Amino acid sequence: MSIKLDVLALAAHPDDTELSCSGTLSTLVKQGLKVGVVDLTQGEMGSRGTPDLRLMEANAAADIIGLTVRDNLGLPDCNLENSLSHREAIIQAVRMYRPDVVFINAPDDRHPDHGNAAKLSLDALFYSGLIKIQTFYPDGEQQEPWRPHHIFHYMQDRTFEPDVVFDISDTIDIKDKAILAFGSQFNITNPGEEPETYISSSAFFENLRARARHFGHQIGVKYGEGFKYYGGPIALKSLDIFLDHKQKR
Numbered sequence: 006m007s008i009k010l011d012v013l014a015l016a017a018h019p020d021d022t023e024l025s026c027s028g029t030l031s032t033l034v035k036q037g038l039k040v041g042v043v044d045l046t047q048g049e050m051g052s053r054g055t056p057d058l059r060l061m062e063a064n065a066a067a068d069i070i071g072l073t074v075r076d077n078l079g080l081p082d083c084n085l086e087n088s089l090s091h092r093e094a095i096i097q098a099v100r101m102y103r104p105d106v107v108f109i110n111a112p113d114d115r116h117p118d119h120g121n122a123a124k125l126s127l128d129a130l131f132y133s134g135l136i137k138i139q140t141f142y143p144d145g146e147q148q149e150p151w152r153p154h155h156i157f158h159y160m161q162d163r164t165f166e167p168d169v170v171f172d173i174s175d176t177i178d179i180k181d182k183a184i185l186a187f188g189s190q191f192n193i194t195n196p197g198e199e200p201e202t203y204i205s206s207s208a209f210f211e212n213l214r215a216r217a218r219h220f221g222h223q224i225g226v227k228y229g230e231g232f233k234y235y236g237g238p239i240a241l242k243s244l245d246i247f248l249d250h251k252q253k254r
Contacts, residue, residue: 007100007102007142009039009102010039010040010041010073011033011040011104011105012030012038012040012104012107013040013074013102013104013107014026014043014108015095015107015108015109015110017044017045017046017110017116017118017122018044018051018118019046019048019059019063020048020063020184020187021159021161022042022108022159024161024184024213025159025160025161026108026230027066027179027180027183028179028217028228029108029173029232030070030072031069031071031180031183032171032173035071035175040072041073041076042063042072042076043074043075043077043098044063044075044076044077045077045080045091045125046081046082046118047059047060047079048082049082051190051202052199052200053193053196053200053202053205054189055189059187062187062189063077063186065186066187069179069186076098078098080094085125086125091125092125093129095129095130096133096138097140097141099129099133099153100140100148100150100151103151104153105153105154106154106155106157107126107130107156107157108157108232109122109123109127109130109156109235110122110123110158110159110161111123111161111163111233112158112165114163116161116162119162127235130152130153130156131152133152134150134152135150136150155234155236156234157169157234159230159232160216160230164216165231167220167231167232167233168233168239169232169233169239170229171229171230172221172224172228173217173228173229174226174228177214177217177227185210190202190204191204191205191209192205192210193205193207194207214228217229217230225252
């Protein structure tokens with residue numbers, strides 16, 4: 006049976022959402038929304054850690070953020086082809102959770118999987134609304150079509166000019182804790198027998214908070230996370246969003 010979520014984040018790897026939008030996700034949880042994350046791969050090609058350890062870390066981070074759902078599709082890391090089978094796996098998850106808002110990987114980034122996952126996710130999210138594409142629940146019941154109303158790209162290694170900056174001033178500490186739940190990957194002072202990586206140093210972790218401070222400053226708050234809205238202009242029916250926020254200029 007379907008589990009209705011308000012918000013779903015799709016991620017190429019476990020820890021993508023923690024690095025990029027966990028402050029936003031945890032804020033939405035605090036506001037009473039049902040939020041989930043579906044990781045496409047187990048990150049098995051990463052230089053540090055193992056798939057089993059990454060799964061444990063992802064579940065620990067999910068508890069910290071307060072997610073209703075944390076799932077993993079087991080697609081191949083470093084081989085996220087825009088194929089029928091990969092799209093169908095995502096479509097099944099989207100129809101299972103029926104989110105109104107979806108966050109997806111950056112449209113282009115340092116890691117090729119991120120851009121590939123973004124394109125794969127966009128196609129799957131569109132096809133998920135087509136009635137003639139049939140998918141099924143584990144018990145064999147046919148799923149109903151579903152297409153989310155809004156899609157946002159979250160920011161990863163490469164910055165972009167955001168369409169939206171979300172205030173995470175009240176959840177920046179939760180974001181830090183969720184990232185640090187991935188103890189095999191981040192803020193590592195003693196790398197041990199495994200290699201140091203681009204993301205493992207304390208400097209990388211410190212840069213994440215600096216980025217949040219930068220985007221927070223852009224909207225007159227302490228910390229923020231930036232997003233690119235997919236699908237044209239953002240529709241408004243009132244000015245409430247602006248009247249509720251007194252931005253410092």
